[in-house]
Amino acid sequence: MLTSAKDSGRCQTPSGLHPLGVILSSRCHKWCQHPEERKRKPSVSPYLSGVTFAEWEYACRAGTVTAYSFGSDRQWLGEYAVFNEQKAHPVAKKRPNLRGLFDMHGNAQEWCHDYWGDYGPSSDRDPTGPPYQDPVDPTILRDARVIRGGAYTSSAKNCRSARRNSNYISTDWTLTGFRLCMSVPHDIVPPDQSPKGASDGQ
DSSP states (O other), rough: OOOSSOOOOOOSSSOOOEEEEEEEEEEHHHHHOOHHHHHHTTTTGOOOGEEEHHOOOOOOOOTOSSSSSBBSSSSHHHHHOOSSSSSOOOOOSSOOTSSSSOSBBSSSEEEEEEOOOHHHHHHHHSOOOOOBBBBSOOBBOOEEEEEOOOOOTOOOOGGGTTTTEEETTOOOOOEEEEEEEEEEOOOOOOOOOOOOOSOOOO
């Protein structure tokens, strides 16, 4: 999740690193491609991108099939998520999921790369959303992208791993930021850094 120490919106907190909200969907992609970012991290930036909604859910679930990454018992959600609150909290203050990722539930919801659309009639592996331009009627252009994760104002139900939302790509929603992912070159095999332990909140 992209963070900022500057107080520039309602998704900020007085101190510490906190979710960067109030950002347009189009700026997420531009940030990854920015020349200064490529210059600052030349070995990393060519592989940076926003996540698809399928990549986001894969990262959030961390191998689980329950309502949340830690299980289905809502009484544990407060250990992992900022929700039903009036303001955002500094990031990484709650427990991470089994892949070591923080704030996948709540705090700031996150833009995904895919345009909004209904799920297909059958299951699919690593699905993507519909194209920007409708293949049947080229005059129809998609104007909303998928949002995942829930925000600090969200209910427990809306912080579930499967929960999807959407917003217009021209809207800079104060509750919404984005999370970066990095494509790892084939000649690099990262070590397994997944936390060990049960996933049911015990």
